[in-house]
Amino acid sequence: MTTSTKTVQKVNAAAIATFLVFGMNGLVFASWAARIPAVMEALNLGSGQMGTLLLCTAVGSLVALPSAGWVVGRIGTAHTIRSAGMLVAVAGTAVAFSLMAGTVAGTALALFFFGVGIGLWDVSQNIEGADVEHRLGRTIMPQFHAAFSGGAFVGALIGAWLSEIGVGLPEHLLVIAGVVVVLMLIAPRYFMPHVAHAVASDGAMAAPKGPSAWRDSRTLLIGVVVLGATLTEGAGNDWIAKATVDGLDASESTGALLFALFVAAMTLMRFLGGRAIDRFGRVAVLRASMAAAAVGLALFVFAGNMVVAALGAALWGIGAALAFPMGMSAAADDPKHAAARVSVVSTIGYIAFLAGPPLLGYLGDHTGIHMALLAIGVPILIALWLAGAAKPLVKQD
Structure with missing residues (x-):
């Protein structure tokens, strides 16, 4: 062999x-x-x-x-x-x-x-x-x-x-x-084994020296893109079922079905999306993902019937599927600094995942959760605008 x-x-x-x-x-x-x-x-x-x-x-x-x-x-x-x-x-x-x-x-x-x-x-x-x-x-x-x-x-x-x-x-x-x-x-x-790390005299793996990943502008911009992605995914996970019940006067079981549709679309896209990224490039797919999420969100919120709402939920899930994993890949483009940069991007994304859904809930107390979901359109559009930050550092084969 x-x-x-x-x-x-x-x-x-x-x-x-x-x-x-x-x-x-x-x-x-x-x-x-x-x-x-x-x-x-x-x-x-x-x-x-x-x-x-x-x-x-x-x-x-x-x-x-x-x-x-x-x-x-x-x-x-x-x-x-x-x-x-x-x-x-x-x-x-x-x-x-x-x-x-x-x-x-x-x-x-x-x-x-x-x-x-x-x-x-x-x-x-x-x-x-x-x-x-x-x-x-x-x-x-x-x-x-x-x-x-x-x-x-x-x-x-x-x-x-x-x-x-x-x-x-x-x-x-x-x-x-x-x-x-x-x-x-x-x-x-x-x-x-992580070959990018040097080995210290005591045998421990030594982290590479250099500026803090928190001061790296590309990493922070990728973090903002991931923030938009995690808000998109988190809002769908936490509020689609409730928004379906409130906005379309549907039953709880129907709300659960639309949530299941959102998750199924996201999972399927994650299994199949790698080929699209390899063919069209990370930035193009990231922009298409955020555009799909924005359109899906709008369809879901403004739907007048269950068919349009279901289409919106599915498109929303498709749009939410790839942005976070692509953000992780982008943060790790340079293997030498991958650990620190993935840590930074994960932290930014997790903060959004933690803070976003409760803030939508508070907003929903005033506007109704159905209309409150429109607030995540702003970070989606920002992520769409900044998608170029995820461009690979080296040309991929």
Whole structure:
């Protein structure tokens, strides 16, 4: 077997491992999110109190994200994602026992560390995904994000089924924690070493020296584009179902179906979009994506009937699908600075993901959530305008 064949096999194995890691991340997220009502019941919380509890996870992730690039630069993606996964498993176990004990404070503390783990996991999986993409020489990042969406879909179905048959959330979380541990012991072994990093005298991986990624104008512009993308995706995830019920006087089941259509369109586009990016280029596809999201949003908001609203939801999902993974690829164009720049772009995107949907909710109190969705048209158009920032640093084959 030639060296070239061995290298191809190693890269393919890394791609499969990264795909599984992305999928597991989505499953973990949905396993928790789909059973939030069970948390409220176990701890006797109202909606506002639950919102505050969920903020603990968000704060944990926001604490971890800015430093995630530095951590990857020091110990590599494999060790970072393994550590992050183990932290998520331990924190998930702590959440389970806190729910059994009925302690809000214990649950809040566990959720904070759960968020830290998720933040590190998110950045390191995107860095590994970008590295695999570089080595393959073709666009594959959208497929990794499709794995996340698919994992979230499966996790939501599992959560609904376990709830229906009466399996408690603590038991559910303990099983998920066990699966995470097994995956993290196996999958990172197949990750590719980061050749862009120098090796220090003590054997540790030394992060490259240079200006802070927070002062790199291209990285910040890509972050703004990703901000528009995450607002687009987050608003659809959180508000399509409710906006369908309020704006079109539809049933809750119909609202759920339109949300499912949005997710399905986004997932399908992520699986298929890599070929379009390779053929037409990242910037062209990014502009087309933001234009599709803008048109889909307008159709959905101003629809006079369910058929037009469904068309709008599908087009919205198609437009929201590729911008975030393309932003991650753009941030990682220079492998030497990929860890720091992906960390910066992820942080900007996560802040938008955290702050955007609640702000739309507050706006919806005054205008109705259906019309409030038009507010995300502004960041969509800004992302469309700045799409050129994602132009590859080197010409792609």
